[in-house]
Amino acid sequence: MGKVIVVTSGKGGVGKTTSTAALGAALARAGQNVVVVDFDVGLRNLDLVMGAERRVVYDLINVVQGVVKLPQALIRDKRIETLFLLPASQTRDKDALTEEGVGRVIAELRAKFDWVICDSPAGIERGATLAMRFADAAVIVANSEVSSVRDSDRIIGLLDSKTVKAEKGERMEKHLLITRFDSTRAARGEMLSIEDVLEILSVPLLGIIPESEAVLRASNLGTPVTICSSDSAPARAYTAAARRLAGEDIAMTIPTDKRGFFNKLFGRRAA
Amino acid sequence: MAVSSVAQQRSPMRFRGRSYMAFALTPEPPIVDWLAELDNWIRSSAGFFVGRPVVLDLAAVTLTTPAIAHLIAELGTRNIRIMGIEGIEADKLGPGLPPLLKGGRAASVEAVDSTAASKPAAAVRKEQSSLLLEAPVRSGQSVFFPDGDVTVLGSVGSGAEVIAGGSIHIYGTLRGRAMAGMSGNRAARIFCSKIEAELLAIDGFYRTAEDLDTALRGRLVQAWLNGEVLMVTAMD
Numbered sequence: 030m031g032k033v034i035v036v037t038s039g040k041g042g043v044g045k046t047t048s049t050a051a052l053g054a055a056l057a058r059a060g061q062n063v064v065v066v067d068f069d070v071g072l073r074n075l076d077l078v079m080g081a082e083r084r085v086v087y088d089l090i091n092v093v094q095g096v097v098k099l100p101q102a103l104i105r106d107k108r109i110e111t112l113f114l115l116p117a118s119q120t121r122d123k124d125a126l127t128e129e130g131v132g133r134v135i136a137e138l139r140a141k142f143d144w145v146i147c148d149s150p151a152g153i154e155r156g157a158t159l160a161m162r163f164a165d166a167a168v169i170v171a172n173s174e175v176s177s178v179r180d181s182d183r184i185i186g187l188l189d190s191k192t193v194k195a196e197k198g199e200r201m202e203k204h205l206l207i208t209r210f211d212s213t214r215a216a217r218g219e220m221l222s223i224e225d226v227l228e229i230l231s232v233p234l235l236g237i238i239p240e241s242e243a244v245l246r247a248s249n250l251g252t253p254v255t256i257c258s259s260d261s262a263p264a265r266a267y268t269a270a271a272r273r274l275a276g277e278d279i280a281m282t283i284p285t286d287k288r289g290f291f292n293k294l295f296g297r298r299a300a
Numbered sequence: 301m302a303v304s305s306v307a308q309q310r311s312p313m314r315f316r317g318r319s320y321m322a323f324a325l326t327p328e329p330p331i332v333d334w335l336a337e338l339d340n341w342i343r344s345s346a347g348f349f350v351g352r353p354v355v356l357d358l359a360a361v362t363l364t365t366p367a368i369a370h371l372i373a374e375l376g377t378r379n380i381r382i383m384g385i386e387g388i389e390a391d392k393l394g395p396g397l398p399p400l401l402k403g404g405r406a407a408s409v410e411a412v413d414s415t416a417a418s419k420p421a422a423a424v425r426k427e428q429s430s431l432l433l434e435a436p437v438r439s440g441q442s443v444f445f446p447d448g449d450v451t452v453l454g455s456v457g458s459g460a461e462v463i464a465g466g467s468i469h470i471y472g473t474l475r476g477r478a479m480a481g482m483s484g485n486r487a488a489r490i491f492c493s494k495i496e497a498e499l500l501a502i503d504g505f506y507r508t509a510e511d512l513d514t515a516l517r518g519r520l521v522q523a524w525l526n527g528e529v530l531m532v533t534a535m536d
Contacts, residue, residue, distance in 0.1 A: 179459055182440075183459065
């Protein structure tokens with residue numbers, strides 16, 4: 030039986046989709062069978078970040094409504110053969126998702142894969158609540174700024190009350206992933222510190238992903254950052270986070286991009 | 301043995317009683333002033349009544365039927381919808397008005413998440429006079445306990461609220477709002493080990509973060525009523 034993870038945040042633009050793709054690819058590279066599921070019906074992006082946008086035929090809605098069978102909608106990654114994508118529909122909206130349908134699809138995915146990683150849409154409405162509904166664990170993506178942290182706090186409240194696990198009285202496993210972290214700005218007090226974020230949210234830390242151009246470059250190339258530039262700082266941070274998710278005990282560090290002397294001098298201008 | 305007909309087998313229609321928690325609003329004369337005070341309250345707690353069942357208790361005022369209809373319309377413009385009326389004679393209520401309710405008693409509710417009380421464990425037994433919460437109160441959650449003190453071992457998040465009939469004790473950081481002594485208990489106090497609160501109130505007298513001395517921020521404080529002034533003092 031696989032583990033179902035929801036990647037969620039409340040706020041938009043904090044890095045849910047990037048993190049879903051990066052964590053999924055990192056786990057798959059470690060030999061695990063992984064499927065990443067896009068729940069952002071109507072505003073799908075995960076297919077782009079995974080570089081599979083030209084190969085989408087059927088989507089989550091088709092499977093939820095029973096129009097096609099699950100294997101027909103799954104797209105195998107071209108780089109890692111144990112990595113699959115279940116895309117969202119761009120032409121429909123979140124009302125097309127039914128709780129029974131989503132439950133059935135998640136159960137089927139759980140039986141097939143080691144990891145089912147659900148990319149939640151922003152917000153706290155139907156799409157977001159259904160994405161978390163059947164999860165075993167949650168990765169809460171937050172930036173170290175006040176609005177993102179407050180929205181994450183709200184989402185944690187929903188994870189503890191609106192999921193099947195919570196309704197059964199079980200404890201929802203939660204992990205905090207701080208993305209787009211800029212240690213220089215945090216040191217200057219322009220962002221919340223990691224300690225502040227942890228104190229406010231009181232959820233164990235899964236990883237700290239440094240702000241990096243490599244992430245944007247990877248998205249534009251349609252390759253998860255953990256594949257496309259696997260020795261970049263964010264890729265190393267995501268890979269470590271994926272290993273922690275799988276239960277490994279790894280010391281928490283914030284990787285940095287090592288630059289040569291000339292790069293340091295001219296890197297910015299040349300780029 | 302008689303063979304019972306299909307009609308006899310059908311079970312008789314049953315009506316079951318069901319009880320719900322509602323807020324009771326008690327207007328006091330003069331109604332105009334009372335409405336103005338209500339407006340003040342709504343300004344500081346926008347959205348407080350949204351989706352919450354509200355009952356109108358008219359025991360303190362004497363109103364004619366048109367006046368009652370007018371009052372309900374006024375409340376309607378403030379997004380407060382009245383589900384029932386109590387405290388008057390039945391003949392005062394015309395067909396266009398909410399039904400008369402009787403036999404209400406003060407009760408306690410802990411409505412975690414204001415949009416829907418989803419935790420079955422949240423139902424509070426009647427004999428309880430204090431409520432202990434071991435988990436943090438997250439943004440968007442609302443803890444409502446009119447019967448006594450509330451103790452929170454964790455933090456109260458920004459955008460969360462704790463409303464108590466008695467005192468409120470918060471051992472984590474208070475970033476949201478705390479309203480103590482809500483049913484007229486002026487001796488109620490608010491204690492928190494680290495204050496970053498959005499709003500503090502005791503028996504309706506409140507202070508927002510803006511009115512709070514910045515020197516107090518992040519400290520161990522208590523809030524109490526001195527006459528009609530809400531005092532906030534450090535305890536560390």
